[in-house]
Amino acid sequence: MSKYKKLALSVLLDALGYVSIVFPPFDFVWAPASALIMTKLYKGKEGKVAAVVSFIEEALPFLDVIPTFTFMWLYTYVLNPKKEETMIEV
Template structure:
């Protein structure tokens, strides 16, 4: 998957998190699912850490506004130091 396709998917997944503002019980399904998806999109230790953050962010009320997937994309492709 190219990095720009991953960015588009990240934006879409972050938008899915906003569904809970209209239908709050959606968080019970979305929080663990978003964590699982995060581990599949971003491998390694960073992906696991991002998955935990994503789960907590989606599970707690009013934190859904944080675009976790997009922030992880930015970290991975823009801000992460190159070896």
């Protein structure tokens, strides 16, 4: 997956997290789902740490506004560009 497709998906997933602002019970489903998706999108130790952060952020009330997926994309492709050089684009 190209990094820009991953960015678009990250923004979409962050927007999906906003559903729980209107319908709070959605967090019971979305918190573990977002953690699983995070580990699939971002591999390695960073992905696992981001999954834990995503789970906590989605499970706790009023933290849903934090764009965790987008922040992880920024970390991966902007703040840590050396890792990008070793990634294979498909």
